[in-house]
Amino acid sequence: MAENAPAAFVQPASFAFDAASEAEIAMHVAKYPPGKQASAVLALLDVAQRQMGRTTGSAWVPIKAMDEIARVLAMPPIRVYEVATFYLMYNLAPIGKFHLQLCTTTPCWLRGSDEVVAACRDVTGLKGWKEISEDGLFTMTEVECVGACVNAPILQVNDDFYEDMDAEKTRALLEALKRGEIPTPGSMSGRQTSAPEGGPTTLTTLTFAKAE
Ligand code: FES
Structure with a gap:
């Protein structure tokens, strides 16, 4: 379970991918050769987390979603749990919006x-x-x-x-x-992308050599 997870929260009794997620899953699974569909596990965990965010306002991956991913990818559930608990970007407990x-x-x-x-x-x-x-x-x-x-x-x-x-x-x-x-993401200091504060100091004029 995630470090410092809320003391008590309820795991849903079931989980099913919705139509939008099913379309994404088909796209991800199609990237891999037959028999290697388990390679899509990272992508499907992300699809599950985003669906939870879209439908409940809290983007996390319940155990039932991991079980469904295992079924879809024909892999043992423990292999999905291993991946989900290794990477920080998967939330294993409810989070704020x-x-x-x-x-x-x-x-x-x-x-x-x-x-x-x-x-x-x-x-x-x-x-x-x-x-x-x-x-x-x-x-x-x-x-x-x-x-x-x-x-x-x-x-x-x-x-x-x-x-x-x-x-x-x-x-x-x-x-x-x-x-x-x-608010619009990016630099909050107003600098242009990652240019120095005060503006670019190189490539301030563009000149192109003429091809002979
Ligand atoms: S140390 Fe914060 S973005 Fe690299």
């Missing part, structure tokens, strides 16, 4: 991830990781480098990266989410 994934690895830490974490705790009221806020909106998870260090510190909300964060920007982002707004 907005999954706040806080990178605290060295580059983000050096650039102020501690103040981003503190601001998230202030606004959400969450004390620990993997808990659900009282309003059901937020869950905080501490994650390792998400590969966007150039714009550290990073706060990932569901699939979106909010970059160049600080305490004030974090508070503003979470308050916007509470109001039902989804």
Whole structure:
């Protein structure tokens, strides 16, 4: 079970893929040769988690969904459990509508991830990781480098990266989410992609050599 999972939650008694998920599953399974369909297990866990998010507002993977994946891919359920419990991106317990994934690895830490974490705790009221806020909106998870260090510190909300964060920007982002707004992801400092602060310093003019 996930580390610091809510103390008590109910596993659904059943799980079935809906039509939208079935279409995605067919696409993923078709990528592999006959007899190798188990290779689609990562993708199907993601499909199950997204379906839960779409239909219940909480993106997680119940045990019954893992059992259904095992049936669809003709593999032992324990093999699905092994994969689901290994990777951090699968939530094995219910989460809030907005999954706040806080990178605290060295580059983000050096650039102020501690103040981003503190601001998230202030606004959400969450004390620990993997808990659900009282309003059901937020869950905080501490994650390792998400590969966007150039714009550290990073706060990932569901699939979106909010970059160049600080305490004030974090508070503003979470308050916007509470109001039902989804701010545009990317750099919150206004820099162009990952260009230096103040604007690009190279490739500022484009010249093309003429082919002879
Ligand atoms: S250390 Fe945070 S994105 Fe790499």
